[in-house]
Amino acid sequence: xxxxxxxxxxxxxxxxxxxxxxxxxxxxxxxxxxxxxxxxxxxxxxxxxxxxxxxxxxxxxxxxxxxxxxxxxxxxxxxxxxxxxxxxxxxxxxxxxxxxxxxxxxxxxxxxxxxxxxxxxxxxxxxxxxxxxxxxxxxxxxxxxxxxxxxxxxxxxxxxxxxxxxxxxxxxxxxxxxxxxxxxxxxxxxxxxxxxxxxxxxxxxxxxxxxxxxxxxxxxxxxxxxxxxxxxxxxxxxxxxxxxxxxxxxxxxxxxxxxxxxxxxxxxxxxxxxxxxxxxxxxxxxxxxxxxxxxxxxxxxxxxxxxxxxxxxxxxxxxxxxxxxxxxxxxxxxxxxxxxxxxxxxxxxxxxxxxxxxxxxxxxxxxxxxxxxxxxxxxxxxxxxxxxxxxxxxxxxxxxxxxxxx
Ligand code: PMP
Numbered sequence: 001x002x003x004x005x006x007x008x009x010x011x012x013x014x015x016x017x018x019x020x021x022x023x024x025x026x027x028x029x030x031x032x033x034x035x036x037x038x039x040x041x042x043x044x045x046x047x048x049x050x051x052x053x054x055x056x057x058x059x060x061x062x063x064x065x066x067x068x069x070x071x072x073x074x075x076x077x078x079x080x081x082x083x084x085x086x087x088x089x090x091x092x093x094x095x096x097x098x099x100x101x102x103x104x105x106x107x108x109x110x111x112x113x114x115x116x117x118x119x120x121x122x123x124x125x126x127x128x129x130x131x132x133x134x135x136x137x138x139x140x141x142x143x144x145x146x147x148x149x150x151x152x153x154x155x156x157x158x159x160x161x162x163x164x165x166x167x168x169x170x171x172x173x174x175x176x177x178x179x180x181x182x183x184x185x186x187x188x189x190x191x192x193x194x195x196x197x198x199x200x201x202x203x204x205x206x207x208x209x210x211x212x213x214x215x216x217x218x219x220x221x222x223x224x225x226x227x228x229x230x231x232x233x234x235x236x237x238x239x240x241x242x243x244x245x246x247x248x249x250x251x252x253x254x255x256x257x258x259x260x261x262x263x264x265x266x267x268x269x270x271x272x273x274x275x276x277x278x279x280x281x282x283x284x285x286x287x288x289x290x291x292x293x294x295x296x297x298x299x300x301x302x303x304x305x306x307x308x309x310x311x312x313x314x315x316x317x318x319x320x321x322x323x324x325x326x327x328x329x330x331x332x333x334x335x336x337x338x339x340x341x342x343x344x345x346x347x348x349x350x351x352x353x354x355x356x357x358x359x360x361x362x363x364x365x366x367x368x369x370x371x372x373x374x375x376x377x378x379x380x381x382x383x384x385x386x387x388x389x390x391x392x393x394x395x396x397x398x399x400x401x402x403x404x405x406x
Contacts, residue, residue, distance in 0.1 A: 350397075
């Protein structure tokens with residue numbers, strides 16, 4: 001029994017109707033990016049036809065309308081993640097830019113000898129910005145280990161703290177293993193030491209209800225394109241009192257108070273961190289994506305994806321040679337696997353020829369691949385529009401691929 005009318009809902013996503021090598025597309029690469037409903041696409045088109053004008057600048061009507069659309073999106077994001085104030089919602093180009101903003105700006109306030117804590121399952125976008133910071137500050141990166149199922153070792157985490165610990169940055173959900181990390185506990189422990197925490201929410205926001213006040217996180221980063229919204233837009237949530245202390249990230253228009261060649265003052269939050277013309281069309285369409293998700297209901301989406309995960313995992317385990325990476329309890333609908341010793345790329349390529357879109361490789365998490373002792377995996381990941389029939393077709397295709405490669 002479906003938790004909502006899936007077949008009606010699939011018509012909202014035009015891309016799902018296309019064929020791939022004469023097969024109906026089965027899109028299982030949702031972790032990389034989700035498909036987009038026509039209401040979001042229409043909004044983007046409508047803005048380009050009707051209201052495209054630069055925001056916060058003109059006195060003219062179009063500019064006022066576009067500004068209102070962008071700011072309505074900010075209010076919508078604030079509600080979606082339960083932030084306290086719209087001043088805490090900063091629009092970026094994506095999760096990556098949001099994390100870079102914090103690593104650079106908060107990083108400015110770190111001292112030589114400070115230590116930061118990451119986890120072994122971070123995406124490169126939550127590793128490399130901190131390594132870039134190491135060119136400016138002599139900071140040490142410490143890593144929370146995990147067990148073989150993909151559960152973070154919380155005792156080891158607690159032992160990583162000392163008087164030099166200055167920041168913690170961890171992913172909410174692993175984009176490879178699907179593990180849902182105990183971020184609330186991670187944050188509470190860091191706060192006991194007076195240490196702020198950034199949560200990388202790229203893989204969480206479209207699959208569970210996120211409550212930044214409930215979590216008490218200091219920063220939360222995510223991308224629009226993974227939550228049925230447009231590309232090129234992301235969000236950094238930050239607690240107001242922290243954002244106020246932080247120096248600007250980039251300089252330019254929109255983020256200033258007054259500029260002279262001698263001295264510049266900066267705009268109020270959130271504009272202090274939004275230099276230059278933002279992707280106001282994309283931002284306004286993100287609001288439509290949020291409305292779309294809310295219209296279905298996050299609990300129903302999560303229940304549906306969980307059902308697909310359990311069904312598909314059980315059927316995959318029946319295939320001889322199947323190796324699944326990531327079996328943490330309560331994991332999200334992301335399945336990383338290898339068939340025997342077959343190369344991930346070969347498996348992915350054969351699935352593609354059967355119309356099934358999966359991701360192969362290290363998934364921008366090379367340190368995690370080293371931990372697992374592999375070079376890469378094949379990854380199937382699910383969204384609100386995937387069906388049991390697609391899972392069945394995926395299993396049939398996997399059996400065929402296994403018989404070819406093993
Ligand atoms: N963190 C995680 C956990 C991700 O899965 C991704 C995207 N694969 C990112 C960060 C980066 O997101 P973006 O490329 O949209 O900036």
